[in-house]
Amino acid sequence: MSESASEILKSNNMSVTASRQQILSLFFDKDRGALRHSDIEKQLENLDRVTIYRTLQVFTDKGLIHPISGSDGVTRYALCKGNCSEGHHHDNHVHFYCQKCGETQCLNEVQIPKVDLPGMFAVRNIEMLINGICQHCSN
């Protein structure tokens, strides 16, 4: 679990520490589902809350993960798939929150559609969150 994690950390110019390896591994284990700070806290009890906050911030800055602001006011984080790099995110996909299982996932293949805004509005970034029942829960 730590091998690939440490290489990713190195190749993104981050110090390789146990905390970062553990947190990054959690994201790889989850793949699609997004993680809340509290999820990580529960699974890695040895880590301090503040360390987790700071690690999530660093990972975000480096383009490894991206934040997803949920309707419940809780921020989740998910792995970036594509071409995100330090300071430049390109996560223009839709997010889906399942009201049954509570999981949030990236629909990487579903692009956010274009929107026509009245002039005088400068768009910098668009977020699209769909609430409903996910593929696993709808049966």
Add this chain to the structure above:
Amino acid sequence: MSESASEILKSNNMSVTASRQQILSLFFDKDRGALRHSDIEKQLENLDRVTIYRTLQVFTDKGLIHPISGSDGVTRYALCKGNCSEGHHHDNHVHFYCQKCGETQCLNEVQIPKVDLPGMFAVRNIEMLINGICQHCSN
């Protein structure tokens, strides 16, 4: 300020109280811009925090206002324009957050575009938040 507010409260089967009239009037004064709980707290210092939370909840339940979850994790509320009623919201418009002035507004005339989801996803509600520079700040 209290006259129309009290009538709206009555016609929505709510007890008419000073708190509710004051809070509702704030929304009418603001019109487009959304209000955070903290905004209301600052402007109506006589009211208890909890009362404001509960009033926002009731107004939301009754279809008077709708919550907007911001990228900053703070929930804002704005007046419902159309055909929202008790338990049934129809606020399918885009929200805009200005990164300069910090205001969030409803773009009531901009509908949320349709999205094609892979089968097995049941869509119940879609939120679209655009971050950028608003019409007042872009010059």
Add this chain to the structure above:
DNA sequence: AAATTTTTTGTAACAATGTTGCAAAGATAA
């Protein structure tokens, strides 16, 4: 490999947001 520098971590302390239970106050209905 040891010493130095730099970065990260844990702790404490704090701020903001949000929720619940309960008694007092206020609004509505009789």
Add this chain to the structure above:
DNA sequence: TTATCTTTGCAACATTGTTACAAAAAATTT
């Protein structure tokens, strides 16, 4: 006006998030 029902304020608490600072660990230099 009285009785009933609803709302309010208060207290207490939970969760989320931030900052400062010293200790620990990682990276770099010698």
